[in-house]
Amino acid sequence: MHPFSLVRPKTVREAVNAAAQAGADTRFIAGGTTLYDLMKLNIEQPRQVIDISGIADLSRIETDGGQLRFGALAPMSAVAADAVVSRDHPVLAEALAKAASQQLRNMATVGGNLLQRTRCPYFRNGAGGIYPCNKREPGSGCAAIGGLDRGQAVLGTSEACTAVSPGDWPVALVAVDAMIEVLGPDGSRSVPAGELYRLPGDAPHLEFTLARGEMITAIVVRKTNAGRVSTYHKIRDRESYAFALASAAVVLDFDGERIQQSRIALGGVATRPWRAPDAERLLAGERLTPELALAAGHASFREARAGRHNAFKLELGARTVADALLIAAERRR
Ligand SMILES: Cc1cc2nc3c(=O)[nH]c(=O)nc-3n(C[C@H](O)[C@H](O)[C@H](O)COP(=O)(O)OP(=O)(O)OC[C@H]3O[C@@H](n4cnc5c(N)ncnc54)[C@H](O)[C@@H]3O)c2cc1C
Structure with a gap:
C-alpha cells in the first residue's frame, strides 16, 4: 500500500475544506x-x-414528516433495521439487508455504498499490468470483453x-x-440518485457525476403510499452473502385492481443502476397477472446485449423482475 496522510475533520465544512486544499489525490x-x-x-x-x-451529526436517521x-x-x-423504513418502504430495507x-x-455506510467501485475481476485483480482494464488504466483495453464474462453487464x-x-x-x-444531498467547495446541491452514475461510454474510468471535493451528506426519500407496495428481489450465487447476479427494485402504485404507476430498477445486470421504462409503460393501467409480470420482465431487457457467458442474465433478469412484481403486489392487501 502506498503511504498516505490521514486527517480527521470534526465537521462537514472542515472535511470539504480539507478536500479542496488537497486537490485530486484525496479520498x-x-x-x-x-x-x-x-x-x-x-x-x-x-x-x-x-x-x-x-x-457526529452525519449518521442521523430521520423518519418523521413527509420524508425519510x-x-x-x-x-x-x-437503516435496514429501522421500523419505519421497513414498514413504509420495504424496498429500501431489503436492499440493505441483502x-x-x-x-460489513x-x-x-449508506453514503459509502453509493460510491463503491465495480467488482469486475479484471478491474480488481489486474493492477500491475496482468490484465488490461479501461476503468483502472484508461486506454489499456478490456480483458472482460471476450474473456470470462459470466458476471458482466448486459x-x-x-x-x-x-x-x-x-x-x-x-x-x-x-x-x-431518491435525492442525494452533496456539499462541495461551491456549496450544496441535490442530485437525483440515477444521475449520480455515468455510463461507461469511451471513458469508463469516470464513474460518478460528483465534482472534485464534493461529499455526500444525506439521502432523502419522499414518503409515498406506494412505498409499502414495494420489494427488492436479489438473485445471487450464494444466499448468505454475495453480489447480485440479477436484482430488481419494484414500487407499485395501484388504483383499485389496476397498476396506476410502477417504478422498476435493475441491479447486477447493468453498468449503472438501471431504470426499466419499457416495462413500466407496459404495466400502466393493467391488472397484474403472472404472464404480464413476465412480459414486463422481458421488456426490461429489450436493449440487452450478452457476451460469451452471460446470456443467462437476460432470462434470469426477466424472471427476477417478474417475481419482484408479484411479491410487491401481494403487499397491497
Ligand atoms: C465481502 C464483501 C461483500 C460485499 N457484498 C455487497 C453486496 O452484496 N451488495 C452491496 O451493495 N455491497 C456489497 N459490498 C460492498 C459494501 O456494501 C461497501 O463496501 C460499503 O457499502 C461501502 O461503504 P463504506 O462506508 O465502507 O465506504 P468506504 O469504503 O469508506 O468508501 C467507499 C467509497 O465512497 C467514498 N465515500 C465514502 N463516503 C463518502 C461520502 N460521504 N461522500 C463522498 N464520498 C464518500 C470513498 O472515498 C470511497 O471511494 C460488499 C463488500 C465486501 C467487502
Missing part, C-alpha cells in the same frame, strides 16, 4: 470497507485520506467496458426517485 473514507481494499490492491492510491467517520432522511454516515445495518454480511453492514455496456455497477442500495434508491 473521503467512511466505513472503509471498500476503499481500504482498493488501496491494498493498489487500485486506489490517494495521497490524503479524509476520515469523516467522526462527524438518512445521514451519509448512517450504518447500512441501522447487501454484504451483517459485520455494521461498518459500511445493459449500458460499451466497447470499452462491461463492468457491473455492484451496489444494491443505489438500485432501490433509483426506484424510489
Whole structure:
C-alpha cells in the first residue's frame, strides 16, 4: 500500500475544506470497507485520506414528516433495521439487508455504498499490468470483453467496458426517485440518485457525476403510499452473502385492481443502476397477472446485449423482475 496522510475533520465544512486544499489525490473514507481494499490492491492510491467517520451529526436517521432522511454516515445495518423504513418502504430495507454480511453492514455506510467501485475481476485483480482494464488504466483495453464474462453487464455496456455497477442500495434508491444531498467547495446541491452514475461510454474510468471535493451528506426519500407496495428481489450465487447476479427494485402504485404507476430498477445486470421504462409503460393501467409480470420482465431487457457467458442474465433478469412484481403486489392487501 502506498503511504498516505490521514486527517480527521470534526465537521462537514472542515472535511470539504480539507478536500479542496488537497486537490485530486484525496479520498473521503467512511466505513472503509471498500476503499481500504482498493488501496491494498493498489487500485486506489490517494495521497490524503479524509476520515469523516467522526462527524457526529452525519449518521442521523430521520423518519418523521413527509420524508425519510438518512445521514451519509448512517450504518447500512441501522437503516435496514429501522421500523419505519421497513414498514413504509420495504424496498429500501431489503436492499440493505441483502447487501454484504451483517459485520460489513455494521461498518459500511449508506453514503459509502453509493460510491463503491465495480467488482469486475479484471478491474480488481489486474493492477500491475496482468490484465488490461479501461476503468483502472484508461486506454489499456478490456480483458472482460471476450474473456470470462459470466458476471458482466448486459445493459449500458460499451466497447470499452462491461463492468457491473455492484451496489444494491443505489438500485432501490433509483426506484424510489431518491435525492442525494452533496456539499462541495461551491456549496450544496441535490442530485437525483440515477444521475449520480455515468455510463461507461469511451471513458469508463469516470464513474460518478460528483465534482472534485464534493461529499455526500444525506439521502432523502419522499414518503409515498406506494412505498409499502414495494420489494427488492436479489438473485445471487450464494444466499448468505454475495453480489447480485440479477436484482430488481419494484414500487407499485395501484388504483383499485389496476397498476396506476410502477417504478422498476435493475441491479447486477447493468453498468449503472438501471431504470426499466419499457416495462413500466407496459404495466400502466393493467391488472397484474403472472404472464404480464413476465412480459414486463422481458421488456426490461429489450436493449440487452450478452457476451460469451452471460446470456443467462437476460432470462434470469426477466424472471427476477417478474417475481419482484408479484411479491410487491401481494403487499397491497
Ligand atoms: C465481502 C464483501 C461483500 C460485499 N457484498 C455487497 C453486496 O452484496 N451488495 C452491496 O451493495 N455491497 C456489497 N459490498 C460492498 C459494501 O456494501 C461497501 O463496501 C460499503 O457499502 C461501502 O461503504 P463504506 O462506508 O465502507 O465506504 P468506504 O469504503 O469508506 O468508501 C467507499 C467509497 O465512497 C467514498 N465515500 C465514502 N463516503 C463518502 C461520502 N460521504 N461522500 C463522498 N464520498 C464518500 C470513498 O472515498 C470511497 O471511494 C460488499 C463488500 C465486501 C467487502
